Amino acid sequence: xxxxxxxxxxxxxxxxxxxxxxxxxxxxxxxxxxxxxxxxxxxxxxxxxxxxxxxxxxxxxxxxxxxxxxxxxxxxxxxxxxxxxxxxxxxxxxxxxxxxxxxxxxxxxxxxxxxxxxxxxxxxxxxxxxxxxxxxxxxxxxxxxxxxxxxxxxxxxxxxxxxxxxxxxxxxxxxxxxxxxxxxxxxxxxxxxxxxxxxxxxxxxxxxxxxxxxxxxxxxxxxxxxxxxxxxxxxxxxxxxxxxxxxxxxxxxxxxxxxxxxxxxxxxxxxxxxxxxxxxxxxxxxxxxxxxxxxxxxxxxxxxxxxxxxxxxxxxxxxxxxxxxxxxxxxxxxxxxxxxxxxxxxxxxxxxxxxxxxxxxxxxxxxxxxxxxxxxxxxxxxxxxxxxxxxxxxxxxxxxxxxxxxxxxxxxxxxxxxxxxxxxxxxxxxxxxxxxxxxxxxxxxxxxxxxxxxxxxxxx
Numbered sequence: 001x002x003x004x005x006x007x008x009x010x011x012x013x014x015x016x017x018x019x020x021x022x023x024x025x026x027x028x029x030x031x032x033x034x035x036x037x038x039x040x041x042x043x044x045x046x047x048x049x050x051x052x053x054x055x056x057x058x059x060x061x062x063x064x065x066x067x068x069x070x071x072x073x074x075x076x077x078x079x080x081x082x083x084x085x086x087x088x089x090x091x092x093x094x095x096x097x098x099x100x101x102x103x104x105x106x107x108x109x110x111x112x113x114x115x116x117x118x119x120x121x122x123x124x125x126x127x128x129x130x131x132x133x134x135x136x137x138x139x140x141x142x143x144x145x146x147x148x149x150x151x152x153x154x155x156x157x158x159x160x161x162x163x164x165x166x167x168x169x170x171x172x173x174x175x176x177x178x179x180x181x182x183x184x185x186x187x188x189x190x191x192x193x194x195x196x197x198x199x200x201x202x203x204x205x206x207x208x209x210x211x212x213x214x215x216x217x218x219x220x221x222x223x224x225x226x227x228x229x230x231x232x233x234x235x236x237x238x239x240x241x242x243x244x245x246x247x248x249x250x251x252x253x254x255x256x257x258x259x260x261x262x263x264x265x266x267x268x269x270x271x272x273x274x275x276x277x278x279x280x281x282x283x284x285x286x287x288x289x290x291x292x293x294x295x296x297x298x299x300x301x302x303x304x305x306x307x308x309x310x311x312x313x314x315x316x317x318x319x320x321x322x323x324x325x326x327x328x329x330x331x332x333x334x335x336x337x338x339x340x341x342x343x344x345x346x347x348x349x350x351x352x353x354x355x356x357x358x359x360x361x362x363x364x365x366x367x368x369x370x371x372x373x374x375x376x377x378x379x380x381x382x383x384x385x386x387x388x389x390x391x392x393x394x395x396x397x398x399x400x401x402x403x404x405x406x407x408x409x410x411x412x413x414x415x416x417x418x419x420x421x422x423x424x425x426x427x428x429x430x431x432x433x434x435x436x437x438x439x440x441x442x443x444x445x446x447x448x449x450x451x452x453x454x455x456x457x458x459x460x
Contacts, residue, residue: 030376030394031148032298032320034356034415035059036106036124037076038453042400042413043358044372046316049226049236049304054457057120057156058108059300060224060238061168064118064158067110069459076411076455078104084131084387084447088138088428095138097131097387097447102149104128104453110156120156125149126174126243127295129389135183135207135259139387139427139443141342141436143330145181145211146388150174150243150295152220164228171221176293178247180388181211181254182330185261185431187337188273192280196337202433204269205261206277209254212288212331216245234304242324243295249288251331253281265432283336289329296349297321309362316356322349322379327389342436344426347384349391352377366404370413373397378420385422387445394419408458414451421446 034045039055047056051066054074084097107123133144154172161167188204189196196202224238260277262269302316332341354376362368373396380391400413421444428441 031127031129036104038411038413038455041415042370042398044356044374044398046314046356046358048238048300048302049234058122061156061158061170062166062224062226065160065166070112071460073109074457076106076453078453080104080451082449087444089442099132116160118158123153140183142344143182143388147179149177166226168224174218174220176216179213183209184333184340186335186340188276188280192276207259209256210286210331211254212249212251214247214249216247218243218245232306237301240298242297245293247293248291251286251288253286263433285334289331294324294326296324311361313359318354320352323351325349349379352379368402370400392419392422412454417449
C-alpha cells in the first residue's frame with residue numbers, strides 16, 4: 001500500500017533525503033546518466049537552478065548569464081561500470097553479465113558577453129547501456145547483448161531578461177552507436193541444404209549467436225529558464241527534447257562456438273553431426289531487426305536555497321516521457337527450414353516521475369564537499385522488466401569534492417546506481433525441434449552500477 005507523506009516547509013529536503021536513503025532490494029540501473037562531469041555526478045544530476053556553476057549551466061543554459069568571469073572551461077574524464085545478474089530461482093543458477101566498463105568524457109566552455117548574454121558549448125554522454133550475457137543464461141533466446149553509446153555536442157545561449165530572470169536554449173546533435181545480440185537455434189535435417197520434412201527428418205539442433213550493429217546522428221535540443229525568487233531562493237526548469245534517429249543495422253553471425261543439442265533441446269546429440277551442423281549454418285542467413293531508435297524527452301523543475309555562505313541545497317523533480325523509448329529489435333535467422341526467432345510479449349515503457357536532491361557544503365575557501373541522491377519510478381510493469389533495457393524503479397547515491405588548486409578547481413564525483421530487483425515469468429523458454437516456447441519459470445533480474453569522474457575547471 002502506498003504511503004502518504006506530508007512535509008513541513010522547513011523539512012522538505014531532509015525528509016526527502018531520508019526517503020531516498022531508505023534501504024530496499026535493488027538491481028540494474030537506468031540507461032540515462034545523471035551527468036558526465038564530476039560536479040553533476042556528485043550532485044546526482046540536480047542543478048537546473050544552481051547559478052554561478054558552469055557544470056549546472058550544462059544542464060540549464062539559462063544559468064549562463066550568472067557565471068563569474070569572462071570565460072570558463074572544464075574538462076573531465078570518467079568511467080561507468082555496470083553489472084547485471086540473472087538468476088533462475090528453481091535451480092539458483094546465477095549468470096553475471098560481462099562487457100561492464102565504458103569511458104565517459106565531458107567538456108564545457110562558456111563566454112560572458114556583457115551582463116545579459118552568455119554563450120556556451122558542452123560535450124557529454126546523456127545515455128549509456130551495455131551488457132553481455134553468457135551462453136548458459138536462461139534468457140539468451142530473447143536477447144543476450146545490448147550496447148547503446150551516445151555522445152552529445154550542443155551550443156548554448158543564455159539571455160537575462162531581468163536581473164532575476166533569464167532564459168536559455170541549447171541545440172546540437174547526438175552520435176548514437178547501437179549493438180544487440182541474441183542466441184538462436186536452427187534445425188539440422190538429414191540433408192542440411194534442404195528444408196526439414198517427413199522425407200528429410202530432423203536429427204538435431206544447432207545453436208548460434210546472431211549480432212547486429214549500427215549508428216546514427218540525431219538532432220538534440222533543450223530549453224530552460226531561471227527565476228531568482230529572492231536573495232536565497234531560485235527556481236529553474238528545463239525541457240530536453242526527444243532524440244530520434246535511424247540506426248541502420250547490419251547483422252552477422254557471431255564468432256562464438258557452434259553448440260549442438262538433441263531434438264528435445266536439452267540432451268547431447270550423437271557424435272559426428274559437426275559437418276552437418278556447419279552445413280546447416282552455411283545455408284542460413286543473419287537478418288537485422290528494426291532500425292529506429294528514440295530516447296525519451298525529459299522535463300525538470302528545480303528549487304534551490306542558499307541557506308548561508310556555507311551550505312546550499314537543491315531539489316529537482318523530473319518527468320521522463322519514457323513511452324517514446326524505442327530501440328532496434330533483436331536480429332533473427334533464416335534457414336532452409338524457415339525463420340528462427342524467439343517471440344516474446346511486447347514490453348512497452350511508460351512515462352515516469354523522479355526526484356534528485358543535492359547539498360553542497362563549503363568547508364574552507366579551498367575545499368567544498370557535495371552529496372546527492374535520486375529516486376525514479378519504474379518505467380515498465382513489474383512482470384515486463386527484462387535484463388537488457390531494464391525498466392525497474394531506480395535509486396542512486398553520490399558524493400564528491402572540489403579543491404581550489406593551481407589557479408582552478410579540481411573536482412571528483414562518484415555515484416552508486418541501482419534499481420529494484422524484479423522477478424519475471426516472461427523471460428525463460430525451451431527450444432526444441434518444434435520451435436521456441438515460453439515457460440512460466442521465475443527469473444530474477446538484479447545488478448548494480450558505478451559512475452565516477454575527475455575533472456579540472458578554470459575561470460578567467
